[in-house]
Amino acid sequence: MSRGNTRQRIQDVALELFAERGYEKTSLREIAEQLGVTKAALYYHFKTKEDLVTSLFEDLVLGPADAVIAWAEAHQPTTLETKLEILNRYSACIGNATPLVRFMHENQAALRDLSIGEQMKTRILTLLQLIKDQDAALTDQVRCASALFTMHSTLFTLEGSNADPEEKRKAALEVAQELVTAAHHGSAPGPAPETGNARHE
Amino acid sequence: MSRGNTRQRIQDVALELFAERGYEKTSLREIAEQLGVTKAALYYHFKTKEDLVTSLFEDLVLGPADAVIAWAEAHQPTTLETKLEILNRYSACIGNATPLVRFMHENQAALRDLSIGEQMKTRILTLLQLIKDQDAALTDQVRCASALFTMHSTLFTLEGSNADPEEKRKAALEVAQELVTAAHHGSAPGPAPETGNARHE
DNA sequence: GTCTATAACTAGATAGAC
DNA sequence: GTCTATCTAGTTATAGAC
Numbered sequence: 001m002s003r004g005n006t007r008q009r010i011q012d013v014a015l016e017l018f019a020e021r022g023y024e025k026t027s028l029r030e031i032a033e034q035l036g037v038t039k040a041a042l043y044y045h046f047k048t049k050e051d052l053v054t055s056l057f058e059d060l061v062l063g064p065a066d067a068v069i070a071w072a073e074a075h076q077p078t079t080l081e082t083k084l085e086i087l088n089r090y091s092a093c094i095g096n097a098t099p100l101v102r103f104m105h106e107n108q109a110a111l112r113d114l115s116i117g118e119q120m121k122t123r124i125l126t127l128l129q130l131i132k133d134q135d136a137a138l139t140d141q142v143r144c145a146s147a148l149f150t151m152h153s154t155l156f157t158l159e160g161s162n163a164d165p166e167e168k169r170k171a172a173l174e175v176a177q178e179l180v181t182a183a184h185h186g187s188a189p190g191p192a193p194e195t196g197n198a199r200h201e
Numbered sequence: 202m203s204r205g206n207t208r209q210r211i212q213d214v215a216l217e218l219f220a221e222r223g224y225e226k227t228s229l230r231e232i233a234e235q236l237g238v239t240k241a242a243l244y245y246h247f248k249t250k251e252d253l254v255t256s257l258f259e260d261l262v263l264g265p266a267d268a269v270i271a272w273a274e275a276h277q278p279t280t281l282e283t284k285l286e287i288l289n290r291y292s293a294c295i296g297n298a299t300p301l302v303r304f305m306h307e308n309q310a311a312l313r314d315l316s317i318g319e320q321m322k323t324r325i326l327t328l329l330q331l332i333k334d335q336d337a338a339l340t341d342q343v344r345c346a347s348a349l350f351t352m353h354s355t356l357f358t359l360e361g362s363n364a365d366p367e368e369k370r371k372a373a374l375e376v377a378q379e380l381v382t383a384a385h386h387g388s389a390p391g392p393a394p395e396t397g398n399a400r401h402e
Numbered sequence: 403g404t405c406t407a408t409a410a411c412t413a414g415a416t417a418g419a420c
Numbered sequence: 421g422t423c424t425a426t427c428t429a430g431t432t433a434t435a436g437a438c
Contacts, residue, residue: 022310109223
């Protein structure tokens with residue numbers, strides 16, 4: 001015992017409990033108890049409760065999401081193919097952090113005034129700007145927002161479905177790509193026509 | 202002052218604070234202070250904090266949602282037209298309770314082990330069962346779940362958009378109906394063909 | 403690196419006066 | 421119907437021993 005991996009073990013248990021019982025209802029006492037250590041030990045490794053939850057996001061989602069954004073911004077102006085690849089990359093990145101994405105969605109209110117909450121919000125908004133046209137029709141903006149939401153929420157809904165998580169992720173990606181394709185063409189969805197220049201209205 | 206409308210005033214302030222700061226972070230002390238009364242006064246009108254939040258949902262969403270479900274179950278077997286009308290009615294019902302729907306989404310973790318949270322979850326799952334075919338392909342199930350999620354989340358996203366809330370609601374309904382139509386036909390989305398019998402694969 | 407002990411505070415809830 | 425006063429139990433966080 002008493003290894004140097006305590007920090008990691010704290011993170012594992014914290015994520016598990018945060019996901020299971022929610023951020024606010026999970027106390028540091030509970031985390032410490034389940035690890036068989038004391039609260040004071042937690043405070044040695046993390047300055048505050050916020051510091052602990054932030055550390056969970058940084059490596060698993062914030063960093064990867066930034067990588068997607070950086071790639072996207074290096075490929076402007078954004079063609080439809082680029083948009084679809086953004087969705088593809090982002091889907092892969094959140095697929096590696098399913099419990100955290102679920103946690104984020106179920107605890108928006110709690111994370112709202114934590115710095116990590118604001119940072120995640122910024123990333124998602126940036127991605128949305130990248131896949132939607134600024135002056136698109138309202139329904140097309142809804143389609144793009146829905147695409148991102150669908151990829152997120154499908155990771156942890158459809159409980160009745162006995163489908164493999166990876167299958168669900170792929171299905172969600174497919175639907176998201178359809179939505180963005182429809183939005184890109186600026187009209188009712190359908191299999192992509194010749195070139196992507198048709199403009200709605 | 203000291204009218205008989207205190208109960209209503211408590212509900213108004215509670216919803217405002219719950220929506221703004223989250224369920225857990227809003228204390229009864231804050232609600233009482235903003236009303237200029239004491240905590241004890243709150244306890245006269247509501248047995249517990251849970252009782253207070255439950256009262257907010259019962260009239261504004263739980264009842265109306267049950268009405269939609271009752272209508273849907275009276276119109277089985279469910280045709281595409283019925284499904285679209287379910288979406289239409291549900292959209293109207295949540296459109297009347299926007300702050301509450303937002304609150305529900307942002308506080309899922311907090312509401313999870315409150316009885317009202319479970320009840321709302323049941324209603325949404327029931328609606329999902331009604332609009333999706335039990336043995337549909339995975340992507341079609343995702344489309345149906347996404348349709349409901351889209352109607353919910355569009356009520357309180359697209360912040361940059363200066364669009365009128367009612368316009369956003371209608372746009373979300375339109376996209377949701379497209380998704381369910383595509384799922385109903387069991388293939389890639391598109392304007393509804395002649396009759397709804399074309400089957401995917 | 404981990405502990406004990408405790409400070410400083412806030413929460414939800416109740417009893418009983420008015 | 422609203423108040424004062426109080427209770428119990430919980431929280432984050434820190435100081436300092438080992």
